[in-house]
Amino acid sequence: MSDQENLKKQAAHAEDLQDSGMARRHWITAGVAAAAGLTGAFVAWQKYQPQGVMDVAVQNFWSQTFEKPEGGTLEMKSFRGRPLLVNFWATWCPPCIEELPLIDAFYKANQSKSFQVVGLAVDQPSQVRRFLTQKPLQFPNGLAGMVGTELGVSLGNAQSALPYSVLFDAKGRLLAQKAGKLDQKDLDSWLQKVA
Structure with a gap:
């Protein structure tokens, strides 16, 4: 070559x-x-998904106390021992207002089954009181204000979206979270999680 x-x-x-x-x-x-x-x-x-929640945040939730719109206090620790749905809402939030009757009906239908519901209003106390006078709810509500926003974030609501709902089991463990309006399918599914 x-x-x-x-x-x-x-x-x-x-x-x-x-x-x-x-x-x-x-x-x-x-x-x-x-x-x-x-x-x-x-x-x-x-x-845009609910974020993971540390045990410390869940323990902090159970130590919270809020003023009730009608007077008195609402202690989260008093709800331990039975499944609990917590709904963060505000009067200025249309999807919140739309879902409240559904949540109220769910509460009425399931309270005899030891299922609890608590609303935490992330709003001005006067607005919440006025709203609840016009459209009363059967389930207990707390006046959470800005503390409610921070609490929601600590429970996985990274975007501070409303409405925001969480489900705890009877042992106080966080089982489910949803940013956005609940529907009947969500409520039925959550009820099955704690059955």
Whole structure:
């Protein structure tokens, strides 16, 4: 084989290596971009899902006390020992107002089964009192104000969305969370979780 043929082979081999290296880099870059896209989509999805809750936050919840709209206090520890649905709501929140009659009917239908419901109004006390005078609810409510917002965040409501609901079992453990309006399917499902 002549030197010239040998040089041509080496040049062709070097060109093949360069092409395969570029192709490999192209595929690696595409893979990284795809992974970044999936990661970004997951992060965006995760951002709007109720967040995990630490045991400390759950213990803090059970130590809370709120003023009741009609007077007196509402101690969360008094609800331990039976399943509890807690609904964070406000008078200025249309989906909150829409779901309250459903939650009230659910409470009436299940209180004999030891299922409890508590509303925590993240609102001005005067607005809550006025609202409840016009549209009374059977389940107990607490005037949570800004403390309610912080409490909701600690219980997984990272976006401070309203309405926001959580479900505790009879042992005081957090079982479920939902940002947004509850529907009958949610309530039926939650009832099954604690049955």
